[in-house]
Amino acid sequence: MHAHATPEEALRAASLRVTAPRLATLEAVQTAAHADTDTVIRVVREKLPAVSHQAVYDSLHALTRAGLVRRIQPHGMVARYESRVGDNHHHLVCRSCGLIVDVDCAVGSAPCAVPADDHGFAIDEAEFIFWGLCASCQAAAPESADLP
Structure with a gap:
C-alpha cells in the first residue's frame, strides 16, 4: 500500500x-x-x-x-496481521511475552538470503524470525529468579 x-x-x-x-x-x-x-x-x-x-x-x-x-504465524503462536507489506522484512519475537517487532532485511534486498541449493525455485522472498527475550522481559528475569 x-x-x-x-x-x-x-x-x-x-x-x-x-x-x-x-x-x-x-x-x-x-x-x-x-x-x-x-x-x-x-x-x-x-x-x-x-x-x-x-x-x-x-x-x-x-x-x-x-x-x-x-x-x-510464528511457530507456536496464532496468526497475526500487519499492514507493512511488499518489503520482505523480518521479525523479532520475544519468547516470554510474545512481543513482535519488525526488522529490515538481514542482508541487502529481497530475498535477503540465498539457499545453498534452490532446487529450481525462482526465489523472491525469504522469511526469518529471530527469537529471544525483549528488553522488558530481560529486565524482569532476575526478579522472577528470586521467587521461591
Whole structure:
C-alpha cells in the first residue's frame, strides 16, 4: 500500500469493493501492528459494534489475498496481521511475552538470503524470525529468579 494512500484508495487500487467491514479491518491492522484475529475483531467493533466475526475473517482474507495485509504465524503462536507489506522484512519475537517487532532485511534486498541449493525455485522472498527475550522481559528475569 502506498504510504500516503487512504484506506479507501488502497481498497480501490487493489480492485476491492469499499465496504465498512473492509475499511474498519484495514484500519485496525494499520493501528494494531501484529494483531491477532481477536484483537482485530475487538478494534473493528469499536467502530462497527454489530459486525460479525465472519465479516472480519472475510475482510482479513480479502485484504491478505490483495496484498494490503500480511499474515504471519510464528511457530507456536496464532496468526497475526500487519499492514507493512511488499518489503520482505523480518521479525523479532520475544519468547516470554510474545512481543513482535519488525526488522529490515538481514542482508541487502529481497530475498535477503540465498539457499545453498534452490532446487529450481525462482526465489523472491525469504522469511526469518529471530527469537529471544525483549528488553522488558530481560529486565524482569532476575526478579522472577528470586521467587521461591
